[in-house]
Amino acid sequence: MSNFIERSVEAAIHELRDSGMSMNAIARRLEICRGTVARYLRNETSVPECACGRPVDHRGTCDARYEASSVRQAVMPKMWAARAASRAAARGEQ
Numbered sequence: 001m002s003n004f005i006e007r008s009v010e011a012a013i014h015e016l017r018d019s020g021m022s023m024n025a026i027a028r029r030l031e032i033c034r035g036t037v038a039r040y041l042r043n044e045t046s047v048p049e050c051a052c053g054r055p056v057d058h059r060g061t062c063d064a065r066y067e068a069s070s071v072r073q074a075v076m077p078k079m080w081a082a083r084a085a086s087r088a089a090a091r092g093e094q
């Protein structure tokens with residue numbers, strides 16, 4: 001249940017902040033450390049995003065990653081060619 005508690009504390013921090021309360025006052029009200037309040041508030045404003053619009057650590061590849069990486073640009077066409085060749089082989093083509 002610790003995740004649930006964490007989440008409700010985080011929600012309370014943002015609610016109190018939105019109502020105009022200072023970080024010190026929020027820390028006193030929720031009986032948590034002021035640094036914890038600051039950390040939760042900082043997290044909200046810094047959500048890193050990939051250029052494709054998904055989270056920056058999303059799985060797999062995307063156009064933005066492909067464009068940004070000369071390694072991907074060198075390797076992936078070979079991968080696609082190899083896949084196409086193995087599909088063709090599976091169909092019995094040469």
Ligand SMILES: [Zn+2]
Pocket residue numbers: 050051052053054058061062063064065
């Ligand atoms: Zn992406």
